[in-house]
Amino acid sequence: MTLDKDKGLEMLRVMLMTRAIEERLIRLYHQGKIYGGVYTGYGQEATGAATAALAGPNDIFTPCIRNLSAHIGRGASAMDVFRQWLGRKDGPTGGRDSNVHFGSAENGVYAMISHLGAMIPVCVGAVMGRRYRGLDSVGFAFIGDGGTSTGDFHEAVNFAAVRDVPVVIMIENNHYAYSTPTREQYRCKHLVDRAAGYGIEGIRVDGNDAVAMAEALGPVVEDIRRNPRPVLVEADTMRMRGHGEHDDFSYVPKELLDAYAARDPIRLARKQAADHGWADDAAADALAGEIQSVVDDAYKAALAESRPDASTLTLGVYAGD
Amino acid sequence: MxxxxxxxxxxxxxxxxxxxxxxxxxxxxxxxxxxxxxxxxxxxxxxxxxxxxxxxxxxxxxxxxxxxxxxxxxxxxxxxxxxxxxxxxxxxxxxxxxxxxxxxxxxxxxxxxxxxxxxxxxxxxxxxxxxxxxxxxxxxxxxxxxxxxxxxxxxxxxxxxxxxxxxxxxxxxxxxxxxxxxPRKADPVPLGIARICRTGRDAVILTYGAMVHESIQAAERVAADAGYGVMVIDMRTLKPYDEDTVLSAVAACNRVLIVHEGCRTCGFGAELAALVAEKAFHLLDAPVRRMTAPDVPVPFAPELEKAYRPDADKIEQALMELLEF
Missing domain, CATH: 3.40.50.970 (Thiamin diphosphate (ThDP)-binding fold, Pyr/PP domains)
Known part of the structure; x- marks a missing residue:
């Protein structure tokens, strides 16, 4: 599958926007303007951008903590993101939940909970629900290398296999679960090898090259849309910062970080855009500049917005009350 | 029907x-x-x-x-x-x-x-x-x-x-x-509304599930044996629960026995006891009593299970102690 210019530029936009937002979040954290920790997907922007580029209007996303790019790719704005992180009244969760724990019913994106693996069955069920209603829906469920060790991962992948539910189980192998390296997490050679155990296909992709990933997964996504079944994808990538900004990640070898820094997703996307003739350096710089000003305006506006009113504490625990 | x-x-x-x-x-x-x-x-x-x-x-x-x-x-x-x-x-x-x-x-x-x-x-x-x-x-x-x-x-x-x-x-x-x-037609029963299964003015049993039936049996026995009138309330919904019916019953009966099949500490009965203590303490003629399973896992052997699970006999005994407090 060959991508067109629109898709290629859209992926670049999503990744640049994600990076710009997260760089600002890091700065706000160090300035003491964010309550709680900051967790980013720095260096992992390609997976969300590539999958969003392949998705249709009825598709379902359950992103995890490193997948802000999936939210952006599905239509979240910089304003949504800053309101959420700053716990503002008009944010997606109105201050009821933190960081990337937000979604959008309109965009088919679910608000994750912290328990890893827990959103995979939700993704499977949401796709089943949409297909029950006759909609053409495929799911994109994100999980990390650490999250593949949970019971929910196993239950949900097996459940989707048995029920023939078209879900892309996107394992982002970023080499570390907090401080735990993959050798203490699993014993198979590649996580994608587990696909055989579920009787489904497994595909290993370069998780830092959005264009290559979209080209590799495009036909697979179209095929499972027509012939419903889950597929396991392992995207090789690297968490380029700590688990959160409080973490100095001194346990990660410098050589490993250097190797992946040379293959930074945004650098690769810019090169792909230039090679494909979608955007030369000047055009990519101009795009980055536009995005930066949108992000700057958004965080300043969000900082100025109202916080939730404590008197609303008990509202909305139940629907229909 | x-x-x-x-x-x-x-x-x-x-x-x-x-x-x-x-x-x-x-x-x-x-x-x-x-x-x-x-x-x-x-x-x-x-x-x-x-x-x-x-x-x-x-x-x-x-x-x-x-x-x-x-x-x-x-x-x-x-x-x-x-x-x-x-x-x-x-x-x-x-x-x-x-x-x-x-x-x-x-x-x-x-x-x-x-x-x-x-x-x-x-x-x-x-x-x-x-x-x-x-x-x-x-x-x-x-x-x-x-x-x-x-x-x-x-x-x-x-x-x-x-x-x-x-x-x-x-x-x-x-x-x-x-x-x-x-009735033939499956009409909804609203959530959050308790049911008064038996009327009486001498004590009220607050219960639910299988213990409703054991409680009714115990209430019948104390009526037959000692002439007491015991109200039995089936909570039906535990969350949200029917505070009004509970408090009206306490006002009418002044003695409260809470019965449930599960164990005691932080069981649902503790919530009901706390409600009565907070909102109807002045109406009580005796301390609130609970008849529940003890804080142990549910045992298998019939001798042990019988000792574990509340039943009409145990409820009757607790009821008499409450009525004669």
Whole structure:
């Protein structure tokens, strides 16, 4: 599958926007303007951008903590993101939940909970629900290398296999679960090898090259849309910062970080855009500049917005009350 | 009117809602052709077809997690847990996902989790648990627990129509032990409304589930033997519970016995006792009493299980002590 210019530029936009937002979040954290920790997907922007580029209007996303790019790719704005992180009244969760724990019913994106693996069955069920209603829906469920060790991962992948539910189980192998390296997490050679155990296909992709990933997964996504079944994808990538900004990640070898820094997703996307003739350096710089000003305006506006009113504490625990 | 067992009441409620609304779907372990471990859904596959009635692997977390996904896309899934005990392997889906979604995101999660619970038949530690206290401590859940066939049907109808996740506890001992005449039409029984099963002015028993029947029996005995009139209230819904009916009963009777089948510490009875202490202390003629199981796992051997589980004899004794305080 060959991508067109629109898709290629859209992926670049999503990744640049994600990076710009997260760089600002890091700065706000160090300035003491964010309550709680900051967790980013720095260096992992390609997976969300590539999958969003392949998705249709009825598709379902359950992103995890490193997948802000999936939210952006599905239509979240910089304003949504800053309101959420700053716990503002008009944010997606109105201050009821933190960081990337937000979604959008309109965009088919679910608000994750912290328990890893827990959103995979939700993704499977949401796709089943949409297909029950006759909609053409495929799911994109994100999980990390650490999250593949949970019971929910196993239950949900097996459940989707048995029920023939078209879900892309996107394992982002970023080499570390907090401080735990993959050798203490699993014993198979590649996580994608587990696909055989579920009787489904497994595909290993370069998780830092959005264009290559979209080209590799495009036909697979179209095929499972027509012939419903889950597929396991392992995207090789690297968490380029700590688990959160409080973490100095001194346990990660410098050589490993250097190797992946040379293959930074945004650098690769810019090169792909230039090679494909979608955007030369000047055009990519101009795009980055536009995005930066949108992000700057958004965080300043969000900082100025109202916080939730404590008197609303008990509202909305139940629907229909 | 038709005669119905408790189990038939549950079946009728499910069937009525499935006929009414094609978005009601049903899944769980062994529930399709086999009809479920207790045969509640026997015949459903034939009537409603494999899109709406299907088996799942032994994956409680995937069952409940996927129900959340379906519910947020317009369906009203009913999940049968084979035993309430097994729901604990999915408790993070119940508590952290289903129960909290609306508060966090404003998106309703209309799922009904059917959980067969309770002992009295040699089920041992892992097929007899009473977990209502646990579920009542999870903001965002509703918890219902019928004691009669008609309520089993009507409360299930309401649970399925409710826009929130509802834990529907069904007492296995009652499945085939309780019968009553019920109307042909499956009208909903509103959630949050208790039922006065027996009137009296000398004491009130607050209870639910299988213990409603044991309590009525005990009340009949103290009436026959000592002439006391004991009111019995079946709570029916534990969350949200019917505070008004409880407080009116306390005002009328001035003596309170709380009875439940599950264990004591932080059991649902502790909540009722606290309510009475907070809002009706001045109306009491005797300290509130609780008759519950002790804080031990549910034992298997009949001698041990009988010692564990409250019954009419134990309730009668507690009632006499309360009445003669």
């Amino acid at each position: 038709i005669e119905s067992t408790y189990l038939e009441g549950i079946r009728a409620g499910l069937q009525a809602e499935m006929r009414e609304d094609e978005n009601v779907i049903l899944f769980g372990q062994d529930i399709a052709a086999f009809g479920g471990a207790f045969k509640v859904t026997l015949g459903f596959l034939d009537e409603f077809g494999p899109k709406r009635v299907f088996n799942t692997p032994i994956s409680e977390s995937a069952m409940i997690g996927s129900a959340i996904g379906m519910a947020t896309q317009g369906l009203r899934p009913v999940v049968e847990l084979q035993f309430a005990d097994f729901g604990l392997t999915a408790v993070h889906q119940i508590m952290n996902n289903a129960a909290m979604t609306h508060y966090r995101t404003g998106i309703p999660v209309p799922i009904t989790l059917r959980m067969p619970c309770g002992g009295g038949f040699g089920g041992g530690p892992f097929h007899s648990e009473e977990l209502e206290g646990l579920f009542c401590n999870m903001p965002g859940l509703k918890v219902v627990y019928p004691a009669f066939p008609g309520d089993a049907r009507g409360l299930l109808v309401s649970a399925i129509r409710d826009p929130n996740p509802v834990i529907y506890l069904e007492n296995k001992y009652l499945y085939r032990h309780v019968k009553e005449m019920i």
